[in-house]
Amino acid sequence: MNEHMKPPAAPRTLPRESATFDAYTLSEIRRAAATGIYDIRGAGAKRKLPHFDDLLFLGASMSRYPLEGYREKCSTEVVLGTRFAKKPIELKIPITIAGMSFGSLSGPAKEALGRGASAMGTSTTTGDGGMTQEERGHSTKLVYQYLPSRYGMNPDDIRKADAIEVVVGQGAKPGGGGMLLGQKISPRVAKMRTLPEGIDQRSACRHPDWTGPDDLEIKIEELREITDWEKPIYVKVGAARPYYDTALAVKAGADVVVVDGMQGGTAATQEVFIENVGIPTLAAVRQAVKALQDLGMHRKVQLIVSGGIRNGADVAKALALGADAVAIGTAALIALGDNDPQWEGEYEKLGTRAGAYDDWHEGRDPAGITTQDPELMKRLDPVLAGRRLANYLAVMTLEAQTIARACGKSHVHNLEPEDLVALTIEAAAMAQVPLAGTDWIPGQTGRF
Amino acid sequence: MNAGTQSHAVDLSNSTVRELNTALHALKAGSNASLWRVTNPGGLHAIAAGLDAPITVEVDGPVGYYCGGMNKQATVLVKGSAGVGVAENMMSGLVEVEGDASQAAGATAHGGTLIIGGNAAARCGISMKGIDIVVKGSVGHMSAFMAQAGTLTVFGDAGEALGDSIYEARLYVRGSVKSLGADCIEKEMRDEHKAQLFERFKLAGVEGQIDPSEFKRYGSARTLYHFHVDNASAY
Numbered sequence: 001m002n003e004h005m006k007p008p009a010a011p012r013t014l015p016r017e018s019a020t021f022d023a024y025t026l027s028e029i030r031r032a033a034a035t036g037i038y039d040i041r042g043a044g045a046k047r048k049l050p051h052f053d054d055l056l057f058l059g060a061s062m063s064r065y066p067l068e069g070y071r072e073k074c075s076t077e078v079v080l081g082t083r084f085a086k087k088p089i090e091l092k093i094p095i096t097i098a099g100m101s102f103g104s105l106s107g108p109a110k111e112a113l114g115r116g117a118s119a120m121g122t123s124t125t126t127g128d129g130g131m132t133q134e135e136r137g138h139s140t141k142l143v144y145q146y147l148p149s150r151y152g153m154n155p156d157d158i159r160k161a162d163a164i165e166v167v168v169g170q171g172a173k174p175g176g177g178g179m180l181l182g183q184k185i186s187p188r189v190a191k192m193r194t195l196p197e198g199i200d201q202r203s204a205c206r207h208p209d210w211t212g213p214d215d216l217e218i219k220i221e222e223l224r225e226i227t228d229w230e231k232p233i234y235v236k237v238g239a240a241r242p243y244y245d246t247a248l249a250v251k252a253g254a255d256v257v258v259v260d261g262m263q264g265g266t267a268a269t270q271e272v273f274i275e276n277v278g279i280p281t282l283a284a285v286r287q288a289v290k291a292l293q294d295l296g297m298h299r300k301v302q303l304i305v306s307g308g309i310r311n312g313a314d315v316a317k318a319l320a321l322g323a324d325a326v327a328i329g330t331a332a333l334i335a336l337g338d339n340d341p342q343w344e345g346e347y348e349k350l351g352t353r354a355g356a357y358d359d360w361h362e363g364r365d366p367a368g369i370t371t372q373d374p375e376l377m378k379r380l381d382p383v384l385a386g387r388r389l390a391n392y393l394a395v396m397t398l399e400a401q402t403i404a405r406a407c408g409k410s411h412v413h414n415l416e417p418e419d420l421v422a423l424t425i426e427a428a429a430m431a432q433v434p435l436a437g438t439d440w441i442p443g444q445t446g447r448f
Numbered sequence: 449m450n451a452g453t454q455s456h457a458v459d460l461s462n463s464t465v466r467e468l469n470t471a472l473h474a475l476k477a478g479s480n481a482s483l484w485r486v487t488n489p490g491g492l493h494a495i496a497a498g499l500d501a502p503i504t505v506e507v508d509g510p511v512g513y514y515c516g517g518m519n520k521q522a523t524v525l526v527k528g529s530a531g532v533g534v535a536e537n538m539m540s541g542l543v544e545v546e547g548d549a550s551q552a553a554g555a556t557a558h559g560g561t562l563i564i565g566g567n568a569a570a571r572c573g574i575s576m577k578g579i580d581i582v583v584k585g586s587v588g589h590m591s592a593f594m595a596q597a598g599t600l601t602v603f604g605d606a607g608e609a610l611g612d613s614i615y616e617a618r619l620y621v622r623g624s625v626k627s628l629g630a631d632c633i634e635k636e637m638r639d640e641h642k643a644q645l646f647e648r649f650k651l652a653g654v655e656g657q658i659d660p661s662e663f664k665r666y667g668s669a670r671t672l673y674h675f676h677v678d679n680a681s682a683y
Contacts, residue, residue: 229466
């Protein structure tokens, strides 16, 4: 046959990767097959979720008057614990630092959090493992977490605290306990937790001496008795059933309810838990607010929302949906220097990259924050890192004020759902605000 | 009792627990107001919680949840039964219950001594961190769950899953154990343990009346101290 008569090669399709079996999924299957153990990591949900990005503010126009930036005041203070506590906490900004343990974080990191928060007139929170001098000494307002493990729990520290947070759950793992691997159980951490050095330490998922909201009511009564009814008592729940959990926390006597969405970080939990249990922060806020409103307790019992708060817009949106304040954890660590590109070479040696590092439980953090290694810890200057956190908190506050003024509000708490619209149907349904350009709130009113 | 000791009486049928605890919290070391007699407790909660002075509080009747919670230094004597979490998270001092105790007696307690004259229900000594607990009767299921440090001495029997996921606490049981929890095993009773047990008898005022060799010792096999997939069936 003549070469010119050869049939042309059949066109081939491009290699096609599966959307279901994507590259990450394949890598996880191979990892599981090789090791026989599930993946444990830190941080919160990384999958794409409906979030505050899916909301927009409408701003002032014909019917509403904006406030002048740089001239007309837009207040930001918030008082937490006005229901029962003799000494409520007064914060200058509606952004608090979420609970993160000494053990998970280094002492200098806790000090830096205290320095940054105190400079901005807000609070920090202890975590599993007890209260350290670093954070008490550098936090003008410190919330003491009351956790199932009760590691380091003692009445002297309770009395030193400015508030008590009873932790029922957290957004990254509602219904889950914790695990701090042996390499982070240094002599100091072990002593604080009454454990042998170097062992893998488990944190219980349930409180040892109460079960259910009726018991919690009695437990809160005991904590109030021990502290002579001075301290605000928060109840923190992972976002799962926020309407009922908030209502039951109020019934149990909470001064403040903290609702933590699934983007909220953890020191260490199974990846499958982080990504598949709980609901997004956006989906939790209105339900929690509705519970407070139905009980006539909105603004009487304060609501703190956390999980994926990154900037002043997120703050403003959470407040507009009815929260009294927000809490940040992961974002605060980034401000300190976590996942900073300056350590790119070292992240690569750990098999990851800056921005993706989440093996906080392994204690090898190049930034010296989520570690107990004395050499790595030295990399974090608590004074400088505290300054960075204060700067970041200041920017978030200025951003929230900018938005609030544009909506004509003289206090960030005056922001309201009517200031918001949603970009997606999902966000409209979750936030219970209209889809942009319509008067349609899915499940409620109007039409396209 | 010292010559200068003053005795106070509080009747909870006409005073509140808040009033009682306010008065007790106001006491400092060296106070001569060291004996408090509380009547008509009626199962009220948080009686004598959060004390921090070397005083004695005698409660004449049954108490509710968390009696003697987070106690430091004080002696709290309950002439009746106790509800959930008696002496929870105690740091030091003595809490003694003449009758039975409900669940989670001595939970998470770091120090001090808890004596239960009768039986203790489930989860006695859960997450205990250094307390010495003596139960003259029996204990319920899951007692000493995740117990970290201290001793639990049981004159009677223990329920299911004793010492599940135990760390370094020592458990002494004279009677039967329905079952041991994960990673909890029977251990050799050496002389040092018999001596330790004898000290616990003294705490309970029964030294010389009971033979330490009648007890068996239980503690951690330490096989779950490091997470390993081969232990998956225990998790």
